[in-house]
Amino acid sequence: QPKSTNIKYHEGISREDKWKHTGHKGITLWMTGMSGSGKSTISVALENALVSNQPKSYFVYRLDGDNLRFGLNRDLGFAPADRKENVRRVAEVAKLFAEAGAIVICGLISPYKADREFAREVHVNASLPFMEVYAEASIEALTKRDPKGLWKKALAGEIKGFTGLDAPYEAPENAEVHVKTETTPVPEAVNMILAKLDEVGINLPRTFRPVSTEPEGSCESK
Numbered sequence: 279q280p281k282s283t284n285i286k287y288h289e290g291i292s293r294e295d296k297w298k299h300t301g302h303k304g305i306t307l308w309m310t311g312m313s314g315s316g317k318s319t320i321s322v323a324l325e326n327a328l329v330s331n332q333p334k335s336y337f338v339y340r341l342d343g344d345n346l347r348f349g350l351n352r353d354l355g356f357a358p359a360d361r362k363e364n365v366r367r368v369a370e371v372a373k374l375f376a377e378a379g380a381i382v383i384c385g386l387i388s389p390y391k392a393d394r395e396f397a398r399e400v401h402v403n404a405s406l407p408f409m410e411v412y413a414e415a416s417i418e419a420l421t422k423r424d425p426k427g428l429w430k431k432a433l434a435g436e437i438k439g440f441t442g443l444d445a446p447y448e449a450p451e452n453a454e455v456h457v458k459t460e461t462t463p464v465p466e467a468v469n470m471i472l473a474k475l476d477e478v479g480i481n482l483p484r485t486f487r488p489v490s491t492e493p494e495g496s497c498e499s500k
């Protein structure tokens with residue numbers, strides 16, 4: 279519930295009218311998984327596939343957990359309440375972008391099921407499509423990959439409350455897409471997500487606008 283009272287929601291132009299510009303519906307793809315599981319790698323590859331590999335570019339916007347912590351979420355840490363607020367804010371921002379017609383790719387660890395469910399509800403309540411994508415890899419693989427050296431630091435006790443070590447990760451049970459990134463190459467993961475997008479059906483049907491059948495210059499003669 280909002281803290282403010284005496285506020286009123288104002289409607290603008292319809293979502294359908296906004297989506298006419300993009301030629302497709304907005305949707306939020308929520309990538310979850312532990313650090314190093316492949317959220318960013320797959321998100322960027324998917325973004326490229328949608329922007330550069332299609333006959334017509336899609337309107338895509340990535341909301342990356344790490345990146346947002348430099349700005350919008352700079353006041354948040356990694357305590358459970360902070361992670362919850364992190365997910366809430368990103369879910370609300372994603373909803374706004376999806377309303378504007380974007381394919382929003384969120385990449386957040388989002389370790390708690392309840393928080394991810396909240397993100398889904400925000401979209402469902404606004405009648406916006408939402409799908410969860412689970413990037414999974416074993417702790418063994420994650421500690422080997424360790425692109426940022428964070429697992430090494432956390433294992434050495436230099437990071438407290440690290441997801442997968444001394445902070446929980448509640449794995450999704452019903453994610454729309456489940457990518458086992460130890461055995462699924464990145465392009466295959468992208469194609470799995472594209473196939474799911476096709477299933478949801480975000481492309482808007484197009485019909486041709488007929489040409490005028492009035493004789494040329496008939497306007498002036500009236």
Ligand SMILES: Nc1ncnc2c1ncn2[C@@H]1O[C@H](COP(=O)(O)OS(=O)(=O)O)[C@@H](OP(=O)(O)O)[C@H]1O
Nearest residue numbers: 313314343344356361364386387388389439440441
């Ligand atoms: N304690 C702890 N636990 C997990 N991750 C940590 C931690 N401290 C810093 N980092 C870095 O922060 C990135 C995760 O931020 P998120 O906003 O995605 O996290 S969360 O959804 O709020 O749980 C995460 O990014 P990714 O590696 O891309 O997942 C890490 O780079």
Ligand SMILES: Nc1ncnc2c1ncn2[C@@H]1O[C@H](COP(=O)(O)OP(=O)(O)O)[C@@H](O)[C@H]1O
Nearest residue numbers: 313314315316317318319423425459462463464
């Ligand atoms: N199949 C795969 N899918 C995604 N990432 C992979 C895969 N195989 C290896 N990797 C590597 O794993 C690391 C994943 O890191 P990153 O995408 O930053 O994860 P996250 O955003 O979840 O923290 C990268 O170094 C990437 O090259």
